[in-house]
Amino acid sequence: MKLTIIGCSGSFPGPDSPASCYLLEAEGFRLLLDLGNGALGALQRHIGLYDVDAICLSHLHADHCLDLCSYHVVRTYSPRGPLARVPVYAPADAPRRMAAAYGMPDEPGLETAFDFVPLRPGVREIGPFQVSTALMNHPVETYGFRVAHGGHAVAYSADTGESDGLVELAAGADVLLCEASFLDQPGAPGGLHLNGRQAAEHAARAQVDTLVLTHLVPWFDHARIAEDATRGGFDGKIDLARSGAAYPLG
Numbered sequence: 001m002k003l004t005i006i007g008c009s010g011s012f013p014g015p016d017s018p019a020s021c022y023l024l025e026a027e028g029f030r031l032l033l034d035l036g037n038g039a040l041g042a043l044q045r046h047i048g049l050y051d052v053d054a055i056c057l058s059h060l061h062a063d064h065c066l067d068l069c070s071y072h073v074v075r076t077y078s079p080r081g082p083l084a085r086v087p088v089y090a091p092a093d094a095p096r097r098m099a100a101a102y103g104m105p106d107e108p109g110l111e112t113a114f115d116f117v118p119l120r121p122g123v124r125e126i127g128p129f130q131v132s133t134a135l136m137n138h139p140v141e142t143y144g145f146r147v148a149h150g151g152h153a154v155a156y157s158a159d160t161g162e163s164d165g166l167v168e169l170a171a172g173a174d175v176l177l178c179e180a181s182f183l184d185q186p187g188a189p190g191g192l193h194l195n196g197r198q199a200a201e202h203a204a205r206a207q208v209d210t211l212v213l214t215h216l217v218p219w220f221d222h223a224r225i226a227e228d229a230t231r232g233g234f235d236g237k238i239d240l241a242r243s244g245a246a247y248p249l250g
């Protein structure tokens, strides 16, 4: 299994990265976790435009889902199209919300390009992957993911405040992609996002090998977020996410 970070910018695209998107590949199958704004462009540096086999959307905030509208254009109107529908695992409201974002009526919405499957907490097979989902601590219905294959696992926090569910989901994973949207300073609202220290605390409790700090918001100094993470009691490897960085596992 191989993880490639396509987009790791928090809340909106930054100068060096699109918003959230992570590519997981195994046995020739390509799964995307989130498809935030700008991600479809950078994705084409790594795989062909038509090579996406399944998409998981953690939640329906724009920075995690909006390029699904652009990808609908690709699958529906390309000179090669129309192409086979791609399964999209997403919160139940996704068909209606994505159709509205595109400016389509609810029927058929984006269903010509995508086969929407409502997410629930639990475990399912997607291609060669075993994908576990759990609700995170965010103001809207939001799922964290654990993607396992061949004895290795990548966990992804999506957007979340402090969450025991995230610790459980990430337990023993090779890599935890954990959001660190805030600076570690007083006054941050609860139940929304984590800071670098809290991300490291979750990584320590979950006993993961590598913590990748992600969902990095352009208006903050990311070196400061990495420094905050050194105070979280985590003694594994800590990386700052970077668009284009790849993690081969096994």
Ligand SMILES: [Zn+2]
Pocket (backbone or CB within 6 Å): 010, 011, 061, 063, 064, 159, 215
């Ligand atoms: Zn976000």
Ligand SMILES: [Zn+2]
Pocket (backbone or CB within 6 Å): 059, 061, 138, 159
């Ligand atoms: Zn969000």
